[in-house]
Amino acid sequence: MNITINEAVSSQVNIEMFYEDQMPENLMYLKGMFEGKAKELYTLVTNEEVVKYTLLIGLGKEAELTQEIVRNAVAKGARRVRELKLDAANIKLVKSNVLTEVQMVEAVTDAICLGLYAFDKYKTDKQEASELKFSIQEVVEVETANRCVKEREHIAAGINMARDIINEPSNVLYPETLANIITQCGKESGFEVEVLEGEALEKLGMDAMLTVGNGSVNKPRLIVMRHMNAGDEEIFGLVGKGLTCDTGGYSLKHTDSMYYQKTDMSGAASVLGTMIALAKNNVKKNVIGVIPACENVVSGCSYKVGDVLTTMAGKTVQVLNTDAEGRLALADAITYIIREEKVGKLLDLATLTGVAGVTFGNVYTAAISNNDAFYNEFLKAAEVAEEKFWRLPTDARYREWINSDVADIKNTGAAGGGTITAAMFLQEFVEEHPWIHLDIAATACVDPAVRDYEFRGGTGVAIRTLYELINN
Numbered sequence: 001m002n003i004t005i006n007e008a009v010s011s012q013v014n015i016e017m018f019y020e021d022q023m024p025e026n027l028m029y030l031k032g033m034f035e036g037k038a039k040e041l042y043t044l045v046t047n048e049e050v051v052k053y054t055l056l057i058g059l060g061k062e063a064e065l066t067q068e069i070v071r072n073a074v075a076k077g078a079r080r081v082r083e084l085k086l087d088a089a090n091i092k093l094v095k096s097n098v099l100t101e102v103q104m105v106e107a108v109t110d111a112i113c114l115g116l117y118a119f120d121k122y123k124t125d126k127q128e129a130s131e132l133k134f135s136i137q138e139v140v141e142v143e144t145a146n147r148c149v150k151e152r153e154h155i156a157a158g159i160n161m162a163r164d165i166i167n168e169p170s171n172v173l174y175p176e177t178l179a180n181i182i183t184q185c186g187k188e189s190g191f192e193v194e195v196l197e198g199e200a201l202e203k204l205g206m207d208a209m210l211t212v213g214n215g216s217v218n219k220p221r222l223i224v225m226r227h228m229n230a231g232d233e234e235i236f237g238l239v240g241k242g243l244t245c246d247t248g249g250y251s252l253k254h255t256d257s258m259y260y261q262k263t264d265m266s267g268a269a270s271v272l273g274t275m276i277a278l279a280k281n282n283v284k285k286n287v288i289g290v291i292p293a294c295e296n297v298v299s300g301c302s303y304k305v306g307d308v309l310t311t312m313a314g315k316t317v318q319v320l321n322t323d324a325e326g327r328l329a330l331a332d333a334i335t336y337i338i339r340e341e342k343v344g345k346l347l348d349l350a351t352l353t354g355v356a357g358v359t360f361g362n363v364y365t366a367a368i369s370n371n372d373a374f375y376n377e378f379l380k381a382a383e384v385a386e387e388k389f390w391r392l393p394t395d396a397r398y399r400e401w402i403n404s405d406v407a408d409i410k411n412t413g414a415a416g417g418g419t420i421t422a423a424m425f426l427q428e429f430v431e432e433h434p435w436i437h438l439d440i441a442a443t444a445c446v447d448p449a450v451r452d453y454e455f456r457g458g459t460g461v462a463i464r465t466l467y468e469l470i471n472n
């Protein structure tokens with residue numbers, strides 16, 4: 001992918017954007033076929049010798065314009081270029097009284113880099129496509145726009161890597177190979193990676209995480225990523241659930257949901273994607289990401305319903321459901337990042353509860369926090385990134401639902417409020433640190449794609465928001 005500013009490329013196609021309420025007279029003959037409505041796309045075949053096509057893209061009414069509308073619309077145009085088997089396009093940037101020029105360039109870059117993503121590495125009959133070139137035309141602040149393009153390309157690289165590993169099958173991606181991939185990403189992007197396993201995890205007392213992974217021949221790894229680029233400033237902590245295969249254990253998942261067990265490491269993917277974006281853009285912050293990577297499968301060594309585990313924090317947990325394993329692995333990872341890495345603010349991401357999707361579908365991501373100020377910072381970043389989150393309550397009565405008669409707590413609550421009680425379980429381990437939990441169960445992987453710049457499968461949810469939160 002190659003994106004330039006004001007450097008016209010030799011191309012057979014031009015892309016132009018139009019507002020619904022500002023359609024030019026010379027296009028009125030297309031009424032009924034193209035009217036500039038949001039995400040409308042019309043391929044106009046010209047009689048010119050060089051430029052054979054003009055792609056008309058609708059942005060809707062100018063007053064209602066958002067970056068998300070631009071992302072969706074331009075992504076459709078970029079895909080049409082690929083469908084036409086062309087290798088270059090010039091994009092005329094429309095002027096806006098709603099978005100700044102930089103915001104327009106950001107959205108166009110996102111659309112191209114994310115919209116042309118595809119996961120087809122296992123198809124044997126695919127044809128290798130040539131590198132696509134796009135030039136964004138009629139930009140005034142060229143130097144600023146060039147910096148913007150580079151920054152957004154790096155963020156998109158993080159998102160697309162997250163998509164890649166979410167989409168990988170679990171016979172390819174397991175704790176060891178995930179650790180290898182992340183180690184390579186660290187070398188290429190510029191962040192440090194440390195991988196802990198076996199005896200090292202036992203010495204730390206990470207019994208909960210080890211027990212979850214005990215049934216598999218692919219043993220657990222704790223993957224630690226460090227982007228330390230701000231001297232003695234406070235360290236921001238990220239924790240991502242890394243279940244590369246989750247059958248549910250003895251509390252076996254239903255056949256209908258078994259296919260998606262491979263995506264239970266989507267929290268880890270979003271943490272990795274964020275670290276890639278931060279490192280590639282040389283963001284002057286201290287950030288540490290931790291991934292508890294393991295598999296939850298059935299064997300004679302698997303943990304069982306009724307077991308009592310001891311976490312790294314020393315709390316005991318009664319197991320009522322072996323498919324509530326993510327919170328067990330996360331509990332140890334949270335304790336590790338607080339006690340061993342000395343982070344301040346902390347945010348975790350996990351495909352934790354299916355009921356999060358029952359509540360919000362795949363539109364909003366469920367959020368829980370113990371700190372209003374921290375959550376408000378996060379929400380401002382989400383508004384800039386145009387990602388949607390909804391905060392759920394942490395009423396003390398929900399905490400009572402995870403009390404156990406035989407241990408300190410149990411790993412599932414009452415029949416209702418499952419997303420909340422799962423988060424309340426994690427809150428037991430944050431040791432009063434400002435903390436946000438994102439339950440990305442319904443937004444980390446979509447089928448079919450929800451947005452026009454997405455591909456069926458992994459989304460890389462929250463990476464844009466986390467980058468904005470940490471960078472600014």
